[in-house]
Amino acid sequence: MASPIESAVAEEVESGPTISDVIEKLPEHVYENPTALGLLYFARDIALYAAAVALLVSVDSLFLLVPLWVLTALSISALFIIGHDAAHGALFARKRMNYLVGQAAMLPSLHVYEAWVFGHNRIHHGHTVREVMDYVWHPATPETYRAMTPVQRMLHRVKWSWLGAGVYYGWDIWWKNMMRFDAPAKIFADVKRDRAIVWSYAACVHVALLAAGVALYGGVGGALWLWFKVFVVPFVLWNYVIGIAVYVHHISPEIAWHTRREWTRFKGQMEGTTILHVPAWVNFFMHNIMLHVPHHVDMRIPFYRLPEACVAIRRDFGEVVREKSFHFADYLRTTRACKLYDFATHSWKGYDAAKEAPELLAQA
Numbered sequence: 268m269a270s271p272i273e274s275a276v277a278e279e280v281e282s283g284p285t286i287s288d289v290i291e292k293l294p295e296h297v298y299e300n301p302t303a304l305g306l307l308y309f310a311r312d313i314a315l316y317a318a319a320v321a322l323l324v325s326v327d328s329l330f331l332l333v334p335l336w337v338l339t340a341l342s343i344s345a346l347f348i349i350g351h352d353a354a355h356g357a358l359f360a361r362k363r364m365n366y367l368v369g370q371a372a373m374l375p376s377l378h379v380y381e382a383w384v385f386g387h388n389r390i391h392h393g394h395t396v397r398e399v400m401d402y403v404w405h406p407a408t409p410e411t412y413r414a415m416t417p418v419q420r421m422l423h424r425v426k427w428s429w430l431g432a433g434v435y436y437g438w439d440i441w442w443k444n445m446m447r448f449d450a451p452a453k454i455f456a457d458v459k460r461d462r463a464i465v466w467s468y469a470a471c472v473h474v475a476l477l478a479a480g481v482a483l484y485g486g487v488g489g490a491l492w493l494w495f496k497v498f499v500v501p502f503v504l505w506n507y508v509i510g511i512a513v514y515v516h517h518i519s520p521e522i523a524w525h526t527r528r529e530w531t532r533f534k535g536q537m538e539g540t541t542i543l544h545v546p547a548w549v550n551f552f553m554h555n556i557m558l559h560v561p562h563h564v565d566m567r568i569p570f571y572r573l574p575e576a577c578v579a580i581r582r583d584f585g586e587v588v589r590e591k592s593f594h595f596a597d598y599l600r601t602t603r604a605c606k607l608y609d610f611a612t613h614s615w616k617g618y619d620a621a622k623e624a625p626e627l628l629a630q631a
Contacts, residue, residue, distance in 0.1 A: 340504035432510030
């Protein structure tokens with residue numbers, strides 16, 4: 268019997284342009300991924316992360332800690348995107364090399380490699396902005412929100428507020444769909460192995476920081492302080508960086524989500540995300556991931572080729588692509604506008620849309 272995912276794919280009937288049409292327009296060189304270049308980027312980001320951590324260990328001034336915390340979180344993000352590319356098989360030609368580098372690059376963000384491959388590559392990329400199927404920032408409908416308990420409504424309001432991106436990513440994506448992910452039998456052993464690697468790494472980091480804290484500051488307070496400033500704060504900030512990035516990739520008043528039957532790969536991968544231009548210093552860490560349309564068109568394109576792929580896609584499908592400069596104010600405006608989603612009208616709603624209709628109140 269076919270799986271739900273395979274059945275859903277079988278149901279798809281595309282009309283108009285397809286993703287294959289877009290891929291055909293991409294020049295062959297956007298797939299070139301020399302081993303040396305991938306290793307160079309990986310080494311750069313490892314060195315940057317190691318330097319940031321070393322500085323955090325030696326600094327106690329809040330004036331210096333704040334920028335260092337931001338730097339460390341961004342360095343974790345840079346490494347994660349290297350791992351993300353490896354998980355897509357885009358960073359290197361050899362699968363083994365992608366696994367080894369991807370595994371190492373994802374350790375500072377405590378991501379389980381094979382669980383990420385399944386959830387991100389197969390589910391999110393396979394069904395981008397598709398009702399029920401895409402679990403990443405999947406919107407609640409007014410009816411769904413109305414049926415929530417008061418606690419669930421409160422949590423939804425927190426996660427979908429401008430302060431909630433890190434909470435959402437840390438709990439719904441990282442914890443529930445990775446660390447607590449119940450893997451299907453086919454990949455169960457691989458996920459179990461990689462989760463054990465992550466837990467072992469985390470245990471070593473915690474023990475090392477607590478022991479170093481005692482040695483540097485003395486006592487339990489010193490141990491907890493070093494652990495807090497070197498691990499806890501950067502990890503929380505990292506969740507906000509990735510949470511906001513993923514949010515702006517797929518949530519906007521201009522981005523429609525689709526029911527399972529009306530969805531097509533073209534709608535999901537071309538219309539369901541954006542090309543966002545960020546300042547060069549931000550892109551230094553984000554590795555072109557904000558140029559998200561070409562990444563969704565074909566996830567085999569390495570991150571350093573995405574600008575070239577953008578040019579090709581813009582030339583032939585410019586009327587479809589959503590492209591603009593990104594400002595943090597755009598994120599704030601979106602969090603105010605996008606609370607609930609009406610799949611029937613393809614429109615975002617505020618929480619007022621979940622209030623009981625007068626006729627329903629009369630029947631109660």
